Amino acid sequence: MEFNNKQKTEFICDTMFGKLARWIRMAGYSAIYIKNSERQKFLKNFNLRKNQIFITSDSKILKMDIKIFYLTEENIFLQFKILKEKFHLSFDNAFTICMECNYPLKSINKEKVKDKIPEYVFKNFNDFYECEQCKRLYWKGTHFIEMQKKLNEI
Ligand SMILES: [Zn+2]
Numbered sequence: 001m002e003f004n005n006k007q008k009t010e011f012i013c014d015t016m017f018g019k020l021a022r023w024i025r026m027a028g029y030s031a032i033y034i035k036n037s038e039r040q041k042f043l044k045n046f047n048l049r050k051n052q053i054f055i056t057s058d059s060k061i062l063k064m065d066i067k068i069f070y071l072t073e074e075n076i077f078l079q080f081k082i083l084k085e086k087f088h089l090s091f092d093n094a095f096t097i098c099m100e101c102n103y104p105l106k107s108i109n110k111e112k113v114k115d116k117i118p119e120y121v122f123k124n125f126n127d128f129y130e131c132e133q134c135k136r137l138y139w140k141g142t143h144f145i146e147m148q149k150k151l152n153e154i
Contacts, residue, residue: 028093
């Protein structure tokens with residue numbers, strides 16, 4: 001499987017991989033999530049672009065397409081670890097994509113978000129990012145550090 005241009009690679013996560021889609025985005029890769037209500041339509045028109053990889057655990061999808069990646073692991077940490085190893089994901093581009101809506105994040109001045117974040121966050125962290133679409137705020141906080149630590153331990 002060609003996987004040279006990781007910047008442009010886009011993962012398409014099947015209905016059962018909503019959480020994984022959020023994690024992929026957190027690492028800075030684009031991930032489209034297929035909602036239950038959209039699944040029929042998606043499968044009917046199944047047509048992946050060159051840079052797209054479809055992640056599913058549904059073995060009934062018999063299309064022999066090398067860009068389908070079957071994943072049967074249920075633990076989110078292990079799911080992400082498998083993906084990380086298979087596709088050489090890194091956290092180099094972490095905090096560039098919104099976990100919720102897959103839109104780009106932009107850096108935002110700390111002072112501008114002062115009123116929107118807990119005081120301890122303001123005191124302890126310096127780099128903040130805002131989603132241009134849903135206006136959600138992100139920072140490289142304790143949760144992110146803990147998650148990376150746990151991924152390294154597995
Ligand atoms: Zn967003």
